[in-house]
Amino acid sequence: MQVDMHIHTIESDGTFTPEEIIKRGLKNNVTAIAITDHDTVAGIEEGIKFSNELGMEFIPGIEISCNEENLEVHILGYYLNLDDAKFIREIDELKKERETRNFKIIENFKKIGIIIDEEKLKKNAPGNIISRLHFAKYLVSEGIVKSKDEAFIRYLGKNGLAYEPKENFPPERAVKIISDNGGFVSLAHPFLITPDVDLLDKLIERLKPYGLDALEAQYSSFSKTQIKSLKRIAKKHGLIITGGSDFHGSNRTGIDIGCGGLEYQQLELIKEKLKLKKEERV
Incomplete structure (x- = not known):
């Protein structure tokens, strides 16, 4: 095209x-x-x-x-x-709301025994925002999951253990x-x-x-x-x-x-x- x-x-x-x-x-x-x-x-x-x-x-x-x-x-x-x-x-304001959601996701992980290293997380997000995809890449890099798909299924998707609605x-x-x-x-x-x-x-x-x-x-x-x-x-x-x-x-x-x-x-x-x-x- x-x-x-x-x-x-x-x-x-x-x-x-x-x-x-x-x-x-x-x-x-x-x-x-x-x-x-x-x-x-x-x-x-x-x-x-x-x-x-x-x-x-x-x-x-x-x-x-x-x-x-x-x-x-x-x-x-x-x-x-x-x-x-x-x-x-x-x-x-959108960015602030996203940052608030990300904080809640980090807290949700903490509740299930997974501590997110925020500095390492930010290294997976070189730009202006951190998205759930960056969380997924972090989980893969830390060996918590084997793939981004698994990260969303187990933790970040709507039925995931760390999911936080927008x-x-x-x-x-x-x-x-x-x-x-x-x-x-x-x-x-x-x-x-x-x-x-x-x-x-x-x-x-x-x-x-x-x-x-x-x-x-x-x-x-x-x-x-x-x-x-x-x-x-x-x-x-x-x-x-x-x-x-x-x-x-x-x-x-x-x-x-x-x-x-x-x-x-x-x-x-x-x-x-x-x-x-x-x-x-x-």
């Missing part, structure tokens, strides 16, 4: 720097990318710098992690205004934060939220009034049937399509930059939609 709108760097739970992302994208014949780290924009300035130097069209983005009853809902934001002080404060952060709030910033808003990998189309319909209907613009239908792990289904859902609700690989480097094997995403003409539709949206706000 020419456009990859879902990529993670070392600033969240990826293993590539923004510079390495740009270079790999160019190598894979991608012409435009978005860095969409979880709950942080820490890699955006570096992404802009190297994309300008190396000749890559760059989209400042983010992926905000939300909770919806028993579901994990992720909201993607694009074409962000990083000069918006209110937006930056909201993102800083503080209440509804997806409506995430959509509004991005929309108020002037950005373009997409519901990330909908069928990873739930395969229940009726449930997705209800979620979309709730989020649209807050500024939802799109569905991430062209996602790297979705089948052709799933993609067609999501396109029908998007059309039903008057939404545009986004797409991406969800590249995490070595933290997610079998996925490379450009293996999911959009053709460039689809990106042009997004730009036009965003232009109209901004004109309506004036």
